[in-house]
Amino acid sequence: MLTISQLATYAGVTVRAVRHYHHVGLLPEPARTASGYRTYDATAVIRLIQIRTLADAGVPLGRVQELLYAGPEEFAAGVRQIDADLRAEIRRLQENRRRIAALAAGDSLALPASVVGYLGRLRSLGVDGRYVALERGAWIMIAAQAPDVVDASIAKKHAELDDPDMVALYRFLSEAVQWSGDDPRIVDIAILLERLMIRAVEAGEADADGLDDPIVDLLDAMTVESSPVGRRLIEILQSRGWKGWTRIERVPVHAQEVGERTG
């Protein structure tokens, strides 16, 4: 007769594992000595070895139970199923490796390479880090919501940066991050921005940005809260007939008359 640790040793498992198999009914509880020790015979060793053979092959314990009592055909069918599960799991992990590799390649989390390149260009133009962070957030959401429009949008952004006025705007905005909310120069920024917007509208460049309305509102809110300048700038633009920031739009005349109504 064997003690639990002798049994465990013969089958190459831990004592706790043996108790666990009793608990879940995989291995029947054996007789006990007067002092409560479990005593095992050869059938327990054999059963435990069979259990471990299946479990070591990656069979979940619930299925081990079934397979131990299965006839040859059910057994073969069970084995085929388990092999299919293993194949699926391996494919899943290989897919994970591909994603991990993509993360390592783009230096920034949840952003495709094209966006990373664009943000790099902004930085190299001297745009302030806080402003770049705002842009980055917007692109993370675009990439999550409409991944297929990202590259086209980025290409358009690059084209815009070929315009010296646009570069000037970004430099301006970048300095502005540290201004106070009542700095008179904010009006100059709004005027410059308005000029660029009108030019874009006349060139027919109304771009679908891949964001839905609530997200646009959220990003605007983020801009407003990022600095007093953001809030003031959006107010000034609003007074001049423009709405929003993340997606700037001309407010139609009749809507403009409704004025400061809140939604």
Place this chain on the structure above:
Amino acid sequence: MLTISQLATYAGVTVRAVRHYHHVGLLPEPARTASGYRTYDATAVIRLIQIRTLADAGVPLGRVQELLYAGPEEFAAGVRQIDADLRAEIRRLQENRRRIAALAAGDSLALPASVVGYLGRLRSLGVDGRYVALERGAWIMIAAQAPDVVDASIAKKHAELDDPDMVALYRFLSEAVQWSGDDPRIVDIAILLERLMIRAVEAGEADADGLDDPIVDLLDAMTVESSPVGRRLIEILQSRGWKGWTRIERVPVHAQEVGERTG
């Protein structure tokens, strides 16, 4: 501002997952409405998308936390580590597939093909299923304890079966399973077995069976309990100067004189 389900939808996760991330501190708890509803802004969406990007790539949440705050070098190092973990896991699963395939090939659990073949030969000789089951148990333990001696032992067993006397013995034993414990023919079995044993001893065929003593005792106990014939047969052999069953040995004369002492 977003509700929790809107946030979850934007990031493609469940509401419960968002609450879980709050619970473990991955995502900061946001402000609440008067009625206790959580309200989220754009930064929460961005953070949640980043969390999912890493988690979808198989990064454990504990590491996600670290990576979100890591600099570029730590990030790269973390990604390398995770990729190594994934590779190791894939190798493990592929090893599992090999084992599963081995199980499917041998039709019997925890037994190499050679043993399966030998047991098949016993059955084809008309040996009773219960007796084959006893043999099978012994081989499962041998295969677990000393896998490298199995094939050699099986080869020797096959050679033994080429002896017509040995085949006769197995047939005899096979019938005996249903006898009562006081059947006089049990003595005939013992005499036949003794003849074969003496022949084997004289031929110098003392075989190392790959089992250790406690296991041999267990298997003997299993034999004794399998039928009244088993118990009686071992008693008769013992009275004629032999010990055990799974591993039959001649008892030295002086030990024999000590007689019925129990250990």
Place this chain on the structure above:
DNA sequence: TTGCTCCTCACGTCACGTGAGGTGGC
């Protein structure tokens, strides 16, 4: 008033690991 969403516990999953606290066996 009726669904719908939200809230907070809290147990369940999977296969044990890891103490805690106590007792028999050599």
Place this chain on the structure above:
DNA sequence: TTGCTCCTCACGTCACGTGAGGTGGC
């Protein structure tokens, strides 16, 4: 008498799923 093994709870792991029971919002 001193370790060593055994015993039974019972919580912890991992990333949530899944009710239970209750309440605000349209």
